[in-house]
Amino acid sequence: MTKHVLVTGGAGYVGSHACKALKQAGYIPVCFDNLSTGWKEAVKFGPLEVGDLHDRARLDEVIAKYQPLAIMHFAALSLVGESMKNPAKYWATNVNCALNLIQAATDAGIDKFVFSSTCATYGDQDGVVLNEQTPQFPINAYGGSKRAIEDMLRDFGNSHGLRSVIFRYFNVAGADPEAEVGEQHVPETHLIPLMLDAIAGKRAALTVFGSDYETRDGTCIRDYVHVSDLVDAHVLGLKWLEEGKPSEVFCLGTGNGFSVREVIAQSRNVTNREVPIIEGDRREGDAAVLVSGSVKAKDVLGWTPKRAELETMIADAWRWHQAPEYAE
Template identity: 70%
Template sequence: MRNVLVTGGAGYIGSHACKVLKSAGYNPVTFDNFITGWRDAVKFGPLAEGDLLDRDSIKSAFDTYQPVGVMHFAALSQVGESMQQPEKYWLNNVMGSLNLIAVAAEAGCKNFVFSSTCATYGEQDNVVLNEDCAQYPINAYGASKRAIEDILENFGQSHGMNSVIFRYFNVAGADPEGEVGEFHQPETHLVPLMLDAISGKRDALTVFGTDYDTPDGTCIRDYVHVMDLVEAHVLGLKWLEDGKGGRAFNLGTGTGYSVREVIDQSQAVTNKPVPHTEGERRPGDCTKLVSGSQRAMDELGWTPDRSNLQEMIRDAWRWHQNGHYNR
């Protein structure tokens, strides 16, 4: 069985990737320091506990498992925090990734799938972002991800590292079987925050900004079902294994939903009201971010069949009701 090192495999997206990798015939090896990940989410393959800022622990994982590829999800990802603490994001995201990429190159592991973000494009309103759009990130989170993309390009030129880069925005939903789901501490993502408010786990959802230049005044985002997303990552790994070389893909539906639309759909799916209040805009938030994915559909054969708002919320709500992780 072919081993794949999954950094951040105990996190939300990484744990779903491990599930899909296992079903595709790979052996997913979770590499995680459990600062934000959950031990309960490691259930589809072995664990190599370590930290990306500790190169020795990375090297140990490569020596032990000799992976055929890497899926790199581990990162700090809170936009607001990145605006307040940029040093934290450059150290953790960029230096940690540099350690990982360097060790992978030394080990001769040349297939690298990277979880980037459409935040690298910055503020480009009223367009469907594609891979040819200029990248001008407006926050430290997006800037750190853009820097990692550049590192991968450099290592491709110098070491023959082949990388598939996926840029995407809001991920929602959960595995329909309920084995893994979305749970962060602190929670910052809209859908789980909303479900917490519905179920009484928090007093109310805060809507950050109601004066954006959108039809209802709230910002607009493109949402992708987590299962669709991680299936694209497996397709990306197979793309590299087939020798097709480095490529960047956006993952989205091309359809944006406002915060108010997500609230309305959540009320319809759960048949419960969403308690919410209105707050000021957060620094670094864009008005409208919508990501097209035609390249991924045409070249990878990716189809985001589950990525409708109703299905994402329904799957997330089912998992939300079944309990949370313990570290």
């Protein structure tokens, strides 16, 4: 039996890795992407259907063509700073597109939905290990839009029997160990690729935003999860739904964090190169410590991260940054 899964945002960083994991697990990932931030070259593991989630007719056409057993939804605007300056863009895009997608799925009789959410739904709860019971108080339009989609999935579950698995996580890092796909954004905002670009001379220096936080070395501390481990959890979430189990929410993280300076130090060990650094001021809205546990994902889903060491994440990312596929 052919098992198609519609993967929105499948040409992006996490989505492309999810497509590889799905293929390895015996599914056929159908990438649905408008290629506004994704990369056509990253679609290697199943068909590409170019389309926009605003376009309900196009969605219906693709769903009718492949008759997917489930939806895996990654497509979204995701820049926190931009969402604070232009909230209308985030509410109009993230929420309206998700509503279109959910309605298209339920109208087609699809009852399984895996959603890439975020720990930004919790807001600024500095120094707390976040879990599934932590109250959600988003402080920007990005987190607010993701929280709204979570609520939408709950409501459609009650009204239409749509079962969902929601994953909340912070910092995704690393790249496919075989360097078939990796991390690239325009503009780039993530610490590790910015750092590696600085090492490789693709940018002048890495800016460290704030060195006077109440942390062990004065810089912000964040939780990191390897992208390959992350998408493995998404496949487990899909299998959970295939087994007829109910909707669930899982946080994905280590429960431990690394400071900016610790990430920089580890990169020196991996690359044997120095990181050119500019000391900058704090950014508005940056919490000192943000970490997310994953006890429930391990106990309930049986999720076992295989590449949880920071050194491994940086080494895999560095390998990708040196690959011919990496955009100059």
